[in-house]
Amino acid sequence: MARKRELSSETRQSILVLRNEGYSMREIAKKLKISYNGVYYSLQRTAQTGSNQSRKRSGRLRCTTKQEDKNIRVSSLRNRCLTGPQLASSLNSNRKTPVSTSTVKRRLRDFGLQGRVAKKKPYLRLANKRKRLRWAKEHRHWTVLWMDESKFEVFGSQRRTFVRRRTNEKMLEECLTPSVKHGGGNVMVWGCFGAGKVGDLYRVKGILNKEGYHSILQRHAIPSGQRLIGANFVLQDNDPKHTSKLCKNYLQQKQAAGILFVMAWPAQSPDLNPIELLWEQLDRMVRQKCPSNQSNLWELLLEAWGAISPAYLNKLTARMPKVCNAVIAANGGFFDESKV
Numbered sequence: 001m002a003r004k005r006e007l008s009s010e011t012r013q014s015i016l017v018l019r020n021e022g023y024s025m026r027e028i029a030k031k032l033k034i035s036y037n038g039v040y041y042s043l044q045r046t047a048q049t050g051s052n053q054s055r056k057r058s059g060r061l062r063c064t065t066k067q068e069d070k071n072i073r074v075s076s077l078r079n080r081c082l083t084g085p086q087l088a089s090s091l092n093s094n095r096k097t098p099v100s101t102s103t104v105k106r107r108l109r110d111f112g113l114q115g116r117v118a119k120k121k122p123y124l125r126l127a128n129k130r131k132r133l134r135w136a137k138e139h140r141h142w143t144v145l146w147m148d149e150s151k152f153e154v155f156g157s158q159r160r161t162f163v164r165r166r167t168n169e170k171m172l173e174e175c176l177t178p179s180v181k182h183g184g185g186n187v188m189v190w191g192c193f194g195a196g197k198v199g200d201l202y203r204v205k206g207i208l209n210k211e212g213y214h215s216i217l218q219r220h221a222i223p224s225g226q227r228l229i230g231a232n233f234v235l236q237d238n239d240p241k242h243t244s245k246l247c248k249n250y251l252q253q254k255q256a257a258g259i260l261f262v263m264a265w266p267a268q269s270p271d272l273n274p275i276e277l278l279w280e281q282l283d284r285m286v287r288q289k290c291p292s293n294q295s296n297l298w299e300l301l302l303e304a305w306g307a308i309s310p311a312y313l314n315k316l317t318a319r320m321p322k323v324c325n326a327v328i329a330a331n332g333g334f335f336d337e338s339k340v
Contacts, residue, residue, distance in 0.1 A: 006035045007034065012042050012052035021044060024082045024236050061100055064091075065106065072104055082117070084108070121334050122268035129332030131266035136327035140320070144263060145225040145233045147192035147297070149204060150279040152286065154185045154297050159211060185294045189301060190216055193278060196310040196317065197226030203298055210244035225260060236273070271337060272323060274316040281312065 007015075011032060018028045025039045031184075032039075046052050071168055083261035084101040087108075092098045105115070124132070129156040165175040188208070192199035204212070225233040235251070254260050268274060285304035291297035319340060 006054065007038055007042055012046070014040050015039055016052060017047060022034075035241055038260060063097070063103060068099075068190060069107050069110075072107045073113065076108055076113055078116075089221070097210065103148060105197075122223055123335060124268055128268045131332075132272070133328055133332035135264065135266045135269075135272070136324035139263065140324040142234055142263075143195060143317075144198070144236045145192055145194040145221070145229060146273060146275045147190070147199070147221060147238050148275045148279075149188060149190045149208065149271060151188045152283060152297060152301060153177050153188050154187075154291050185297075187294055187301065189277075190220065191275070193275065193308075193313055193316075194225065194228045196314045197228050198305055198308050198313065199228055201302060201305045210246050213244075214246050214250060217247060222253055222254065222260065231328065232258050233260050236263045271334065272327070274320060274323075276307070277316055278313075281308070301340050 011034065014032060015028055018031065019025075023031070025043070026036055029036045029039045032035045042052070044057070049055065054248075068091060072091065075087055075090065076082055084105045088099055088101045088104045091104065103266065108115075163175045165172065169175050188204040189201055190204055190208075202216060202220050202225070208216075221235065221237075225235060233298040251260070251262050257263055266272070282301065282304055286297065286300045287303075289300045291300050323335075326340050329332075329335070
């Protein structure tokens with residue numbers, strides 16, 4: 001027979017109050033939707049102990065002391081990569097009776113330390129953090145033309161796919177994500193957005209060198225910025241190709257002419273660019289149409305790009321002050337993107 005749930009302190013207090021008001025035990029049980037025996041034993045315990053708290057249970061004694069528990073927690077916090085077996089081995093080196101790995105893991109969970117796969121992020125030096133912090137403080141409320149490149153595969157996606165299956169259905173065909181070499185071909189695109197609207201979406205063929213990037217700035221980036229935002233718009237660009245003399249001189253000329261203003265971008269900071277979220281949304285929209293080849297993929301990308309709603313783009317823009325505040329709170333380090 002399954003063990004029944006223990007009554008809470010609040011329920012036991014309610015039983016006592018109702019009993020003092022003259023209710024019978026059966027009436028109390030019906031009113032609180034609990035069993036008659038639960039009411040009876042609760043009142044009996046209160047009469048015997050003078051308290052509505054559970055009696056102390058004997059149980060098995062903990063095999064680790066409070067000091068050992070503290071050592072487990074401190075060791076894990078000093079080196080986040082230590083595994084359960086490594087912590088148990090370190091602890092057992094000073095003990096006569098060994099402690100199991102499961103016990104060590106339970107102690108860690110008691111302290112709120114869960115084992116998780118570490119997220120991969122670009123390495124940030126102290127100088128990178130300082131630049132990110134300065135950028136966040138300066139650009140919390142700017143209206144910007146955000147732009148970047150991204151690659152989309154014809155067959156499959158880099159995103160994880162979740163399925164529901166039984167234990168023995170791991171290799172069932174409908175529970176697998178098919179893949180082919182090199183994704184069956186891909187399409188590289190450049191795009192931009194700003195002020196709640198999408199700009200041009202350009203298909204990049206071959207390797208994008210400084211000459212190709214200069215052409216994009218001339219034919220797509222600057223016209224999109226002027227159309228979406230207006231004169232002297234702020235241009236965001238984290239692509240290293242714009243640091244070439246050709247592109248750098250071109251942007252300096254346009255900035256001197258009052259056409260645009262180039263935002264200084266901190267290195268190692270793709271997480272600050274909201275267009276990364278736009279690329280994920282675009283990929284989700286295209287995946288629903290199941291592209292068959294590169295030409296079809298490009299057509300679907302154009303169709304989905306035009307269907308991006310202003311409400312979604314405004315949401316990405318409105319998120320940026322929160323991103324800046326999160327970077328400031330992290331003192332220039334990385335932040336939890338799911339909380340902004």
